[in-house]
Amino acid sequence: MLTFIRKRSLASLVSLVGLVVLVFFLSRLTGDPTDLYLPLDATDEMRARFREIYGLDDPLLVQFGRYVGDLLRLDFGDSIRKARPAIEVVLEAFVWTLQLALVTMALVTVAAIVVGSLAAFRVGGFFDRVSGILSLVAASAPDFWIAIVAIVVFAVGLGWLPTSGTGTPWHWVLPIAVLFIRPFGLIVQVVRGSMISALSSPYVKTARAKGLRPRKIIFVHALRNAMLPVITVIGDQAASLLNGAVVIETIFGFPGVGKLMIDSILQRDFTVVLASIMVTALAIFLMNLLIDLAYATLDPRIRH
Amino acid sequence: MPDHLLEVRDLSVEFHTAGGVVKAVRGVSWHVDRGETLAILGESGSGKSVSTAAILDLIDMPPGRITSGEILFDGRDLLRLGAAARRDINGRRIAMIFQDPLSHLNPVYPVGWQIVETMTAHGLPGARARAEALRLVTRVGLPDPAGALRKYPHEFSGGQRQRLMIAMALAMKPDVLIADEPTTALDVTVQAEVLLLLKELQQETGMGVVIITHDLGVVAEIADRVVVMNAGEIVESGPAREVYHDPRHPYTRKLIGAAPGKGEMHPPLARAEPVLSVRNVRKAYGTFTALDGVSLDLMPGETLAVVGESGSGKSTLARVLLRLDEPDSGEALWKGRDLFRLSPAELFALRRDLQMVFQDPTQSLNPRMTVAQLISEAWAIHPRILPRDRWRARVAELLAQVGLRPEHANRYPHQFSGGQRQRIAIARALALEPELIICDEAVSALDVSVQAQVIDLLDRLRREMGIAFIFIAHDLPVVRDFADHVMVMQRGRVVEHGTVRQVFDSPREPYTRALLAAGLDPDPDVQAARRAALRTERRAAGA
Secondary structure (H helix, E strand, C coil): CHHHHHHHHHHHHHHHHHHHHHHHHHHHHCCCHHHHHCCCCCCHHHHHHHHHHCCCCCCHHHHHHHHHHHHHCCCCCECCCCCCEHHHHHHHHHHHHHHHHHHHHHHHHHHHHHHHHHHHHCCCCHHHHHHHHHHHHHHCCCHHHHHHHHHHHHHHHCCCCCCCCCCCCHHHHHHHHHHHHHHHHHHHHHHHHHHHHHHCCHHHHHHHHCCCCHHHHHHHHHHHHHHHHHHHHHHHHHHHHHCCCHHHHHHCCCCCHHHHHHHHHHCCCHHHHHHHHHHHHHHHHHHHHHHHHHHHHHCHHHHC | CCCCCEEEEEEEEEEEECCEEEEEEEEEEEEECCCCEEEEECCCCCCCCHHHHHHCCCCCCCCEEEEEEEEEECCEEHHHCCHHHHHHHECCCEEEECCCHHHHCCCCCCHHHHHHHHHHHCCCCHHHHHHHHHHHHHHCCCCCHHHHHHCCHHHCCHHHHHHHHHHHHCCCCCCEEEEECCCCCCCHHHHHHHHHHHHHHHHHHCCEEEEEECCHHHHHHHCCEEEEEECCEEEEEEEHHHHHHCCCCHHHHHHHHHCCCCCCCCCCCCCCCCCEEEEEEEEEECCEEEEEEEEEEECCCCEEEEEECCCCCHHHHHHHHCCCCCCCEEEEEECCEEHHHCCHHHHHHHHCCEEEECCCHHHHCCCCCCHHHHHHHHHHHCCCCCCHHHHHHHHHHHHHHCCCCHHHHHCCHHHCCHHHHHHHHHHHHHCCCCCEEEEECCCCCCCHHHHHHHHHHHHHHHHHHCCEEEEEECCHHHHHCCCCEEEEEECCEEEEEEEHHHHHHCCCCHHHHHHHHHCCCCCHHHHHHHHHHHHHHHHHHHC
């Protein structure tokens, strides 16, 4: 198991290094940072001074070395907008996003597995048909539109829930509910398909011949095998939430990474944008490692 | 009339499919008594597994429907019991083992857990179940029983997995054990061991055994009585010896007649210049040596049978000769040119001389191509052989040659039976007028009667067209009526190589003798005599 973790981490590390290189050169491709940071009417002297201070007149490789060194210390420089280290600003927002993503994905996972499994148990039955239609609608629903409608109905119309912000637990209800819909619809369908094939597998026949109860057959024998493809989709969906649910966070004024990134791009807060990219990338790499580990835990054939 | 241990009366089952109602079994009746072994013999599609699936409530309804009959066990009709009562009987009183133990064991749980589960599901406390699991695994003869319990199904060999299935089935000391093709996927020597184990366990526990099989040899070895099924009906039943020696129904006669290994053996071929001469081929996959210095000569129009158990390297040999895999060393001279040293372009030109027919025609034929497309694809790849306007006529000719009709050309593979599909695969191989066809287990997946037909076809093609065959098989009787020379392989080496008469009538090597002895004869008397001889031998060894 330990060798497995080491191998997977190493593979992730390679892609992480790739990303570091890519981000550096892409950010240089977008133009001279001097033009980005200084006002349009800055004098040539100011520009030269700026380049000197930030080492932009050094050879590219030297700059790259410095950039990697800074990265290792998680030093992205200061946020221009907030006059604090960019990494602090990003981590603060990331904690919000992380909470939102974790709660949403936990709810989605449990609900989708239960609904999908029950639908698969009686294929073509009433429950299967209803959940089939609902999950299809959910999977294809435009979430920005639902978010706005939800605000209009529940916050403005009925006045049950706040429109935006994070003060009380009630503030979380709408963002989570809206973020829930799409991954739920998608994962229900994956669980159903995967469970149908697991339930028709030979080992389930053996379980029936052993005289096991249906509950045990579904949730012990079939589910664990059916989870393998499901985990991949869960990981993928969770990654897109970690990335910052940009639209939803913006609509609900939720102070997560998605909103931070949009704000920083609009205000040209370059250090914060870079820091957000690196932090979310790191989070997604960790997340993928977690998925790999879950795979290995569920399926002994992968461990060996 | 005395009560039987388990009795099926007038059972009819149908399946409602998109293509209409399929009557899987009609009016089937049979019984099994304590300590007795009943064999249900039939080919694929005969409905031989349906009645036992009904006994264990394994038929999904819908699409299945039981339209008549009763299943009597313990004085009760199982078909009238509720789901909970059926579950209580499943695994505890009536247990089942299956054909392919790898897919019938749950891949993600340790085997010990799965054996224990059978017992805890029927109310045994965990500690006792674990102790019992250890005893069972020891009894079925697995090495390192305590360690084996912690391992997963993929870590065992096929024979060991079937032993584990047996341990799991016998955990609750059932009254009836149903075995559905329990040894079909196993090597002959392993098959013999597993059947012996079943027999011993039956003597220890006195359980009734129902064994479902397509193999007359298995019937001869293990069954007291046999029911023969064809197209959903029982055509004949009775004591195994009587049915074999005095079959009443034409279908039974046909089945017994088709059993391989009873015909005339080929006389030795006249010596000739070999068309293929293989010297000292080696191939290793990592640390596993698949081919360890294999040499052979093949004369024009000769059939060389390569026989061996799984892992013997016989399929690797085929793949290496066709350069589907690269050998590590050695040479293979085809009409004086070394196949292993040809450039890709030279190899391409030579491909038309060497063709291959695979084991599973369902997988080796592209399901989205018609028969005509499948066969003429070869001419599209080798364009100089046949002008396009002659393709249709040639496809019709080839189909006729392999015993199919010209109008089959526009159908798709799924519209044919397994035997017909293998004929299509052979027609495809013939399209390029090859001089050598390598058949890798080409008849292993087919029913006996179909097997005989396909072998007849290959033999005819050899006589009429002078094609040489390398015929790879795990089963000795199949090659007996067909081969000129036989090569026996074990662990990547050739252990014996001789004319078919020499290998079958006076095998020199102990391994060949063991293989021949492990192969089951369809005649119950022959098997009984062999068992008696084995007992005497053992007693002598023990004394």
